[in-house]
Amino acid sequence: MNTKEQLLQILHDVGINTDLDNELDLAEQFDSITFLSTVLELEAVFEIAIPDEYLNMQFFASVDHTVEILEQLMQDTLTRR
Amino acid sequence: MDFITEERGYKASRFNMRSRDKHGDLLLLNTYSNKFIRLDEEDSPAVESLLRDPNGALHDHPAFQELYKRGFIVEESVDEFKRAADLHHRTIESEGHLSLILLPNEDCNFRCKYCYESFAKNFMKDWVQDGVIRFLENNLHKYKSLHIAWFGGEPLTAMPIIERLSEQFIKLAKQHRIPYMSSMTTNGYNLTPNVMRKLLKAKVSYFQITLDGVGKTHDTTRVRMDGASTFDRIVRNLRNIRDEVASRSFRILVRGNINRAVLNNIDEYIDFLTEEFSADPRFVTYWQPVGNWGGEEFDDTVLCKDRDILEPMQRAAESGADFLLSNEMMYQGGSVCYAAKRNSFVIGSDGILYKCTVAFDDERNQIGMISEDGRMIIDEERLNLWVTGHEAADSGCQKCFFRPACQGAACPLARMMREGESPCPPVKTHFKQYLQIISNSRLVEKVTIGKAEVAR
Numbered sequence A: 001m002n003t004k005e006q007l008l009q010i011l012h013d014v015g016i017n018t019d020l021d022n023e024l025d026l027a028e029q030f031d032s033i034t035f036l037s038t039v040l041e042l043e044a045v046f047e048i049a050i051p052d053e054y055l056n057m058q059f060f061a062s063v064d065h066t067v068e069i070l071e072q073l074m075q076d077t078l079t080r081r
Numbered sequence B: 001m002d003f004i005t006e007e008r009g010y011k012a013s014r015f016n017m018r019s020r021d022k023h024g025d026l027l028l029l030n031t032y033s034n035k036f037i038r039l040d041e042e043d044s045p046a047v048e049s050l051l052r053d054p055n056g057a058l059h060d061h062p063a064f065q066e067l068y069k070r071g072f073i074v075e076e077s078v079d080e081f082k083r084a085a086d087l088h089h090r091t092i093e094s095e096g097h098l099s100l101i102l103l104p105n106e107d108c109n110f111r112c113k114y115c116y117e118s119f120a121k122n123f124m125k126d127w128v129q130d131g132v133i134r135f136l137e138n139n140l141h142k143y144k145s146l147h148i149a150w151f152g153g154e155p156l157t158a159m160p161i162i163e164r165l166s167e168q169f170i171k172l173a174k175q176h177r178i179p180y181m182s183s184m185t186t187n188g189y190n191l192t193p194n195v196m197r198k199l200l201k202a203k204v205s206y207f208q209i210t211l212d213g214v215g216k217t218h219d220t221t222r223v224r225m226d227g228a229s230t231f232d233r234i235v236r237n238l239r240n241i242r243d244e245v246a247s248r249s250f251r252i253l254v255r256g257n258i259n260r261a262v263l264n265n266i267d268e269y270i271d272f273l274t275e276e277f278s279a280d281p282r283f284v285t286y287w288q289p290v291g292n293w294g295g296e297e298f299d300d301t302v303l304c305k306d307r308d309i310l311e312p313m314q315r316a317a318e319s320g321a322d323f324l325l326s327n328e329m330m331y332q333g334g335s336v337c338y339a340a341k342r343n344s345f346v347i348g349s350d351g352i353l354y355k356c357t358v359a360f361d362d363e364r365n366q367i368g369m370i371s372e373d374g375r376m377i378i379d380e381e382r383l384n385l386w387v388t389g390h391e392a393a394d395s396g397c398q399k400c401f402f403r404p405a406c407q408g409a410a411c412p413l414a415r416m417m418r419e420g421e422s423p424c425p426p427v428k429t430h431f432k433q434y435l436q437i438i439s440n441s442r443l444v445e446k447v448t449i450g451k452a453e454v455a456r
Helices: A005-013 A031-046 A061-081 B042-053 B062-069 B080-092 B127-144 B157-173 B193-201 B213-221 B231-244 B258-264 B266-277 B306-318 B324-328 B381-386 B395-399 B412-417 B431-437
Strands: B010-012 B016-019 B026-031 B033-039 B074-076 B097-104 B143-154 B182-185 B203-211 B251-258 B285-288 B345-348 B353-354 B365-370 B374-376 B445-447
Touching: A005 A031, A005 A061, A031 B143, A031 B182, A031 B193, B010 B016, B016 B042, B016 B203, B016 B431, B026 B042, B026 B431, B033 B042, B042 B062, B062 B074, B097 B127, B097 B157, B127 B157, B127 B365, B143 B157, B157 B182, B157 B193, B193 B203, B193 B231, B213 B231, B213 B258, B213 B345, B231 B251, B231 B266, B251 B258, B251 B266, B251 B306, B258 B266, B258 B306, B266 B306, B285 B324, B306 B431, B365 B381, B374 B381, B381 B412
Parallel strands: B033 B445, B097 B143, B097 B345, B143 B182, B182 B203, B203 B251, B251 B285
Antiparallel strands: B010 B074, B016 B026, B026 B033, B345 B353, B353 B365, B365 B374
């Protein structure tokens, strides 16, 4: 699975609907428990640490936005190793 | 039918709390809207006047608008008593959120002098673990989220049980498409960075660890089973986690049980907390004055009162200690005890169901059993002792500005023990001082209202 497919699976598993007419509605679905649960799963699956500046609902502004950040963080992690 | 009518007037919310910081800035917090703001000293006369008489103010003035949109001013027609009653109902019914506090080992590697636990039991039986999994298999479809709290004894003496159960819980939560989160109360002795990484994979992200002051005080109260000291190793673990664990998604609450000896050395403790943790937002602080919690080796001369710790807390906050929890305790439901919630259960290592983690030996707290096939057999009369009453049975609570935060349910056990006396939490009793302590909280919002005249 590519990054986007993995993200969609993780969001599906915590009950987030990604089949949206307006993708801006994505972040609206998160409460604090869903947010934390999702972030921990993303960190475990992609072996990254999500920095403080992304630890807010804007991280999930859209699926493509989240994918872009995840791929950048994976790249940063690889560079540091 | 058009339900929208022109509003005839406004009033200050009955759930406003007000104080000033040491610079004279006005601090306003509303326990229903969860808003906490700071206003410059020079703006505060206008704001206070506005709160006294909202109808005498210009409603398009920035001050009115800022207070109105944050719930410090509400429409005259709003029945705040009904709002609070509805909130209480939703809080106690837990709105579909299931919370289980599990005791994977009721024995502990410490023997803290004030501890109330008897250590008569140990590891969670296999059949109890199976019973918990089956209960979730059969019932998780009823819930919107699952929270597991690991408690003890000392949970980190039972890592294999935690890992085994966590794997199952995470799998079940995914199957039911609900979020899962987990927390742990641990003494921190075994919490090395490697254990921390394993726990993060098991979705444990919130930790409470107690340090009773610096080494010379901590090591007199929180000792190993063999009497050896524990401070250096716990602090080494915390430093290593701070420096080596990359994740920013966990929070460690460093709890200080403040007794007389800690209080006598409080400046050293403040310096220690500032130096070690104030620069890292993953670490927050909470102080609790030591009361008589029922430990056999209890010495009354060490007792502290709530008011004894307020001034040192203020100094600690000014030095950078983050008392975020005290802020959160002032928001909707923030001071409601888990034991008051219908969907919150403590499951002992031998399958006994409790409501409260303090009074394990109290029969009123032993509300039932979990069976191997995953049924919770509950004594409804005992359960109701914990989940009913609260603010509904207390006219003082109903009128209180702090009602949305604690709902008369800050400590159902204390209410039972004191035969109905309101168990007001310290953040309410000393709210003016607590507002000052949290005045630099990450949750406070700076609001500017401009210079225009506010009165009509």
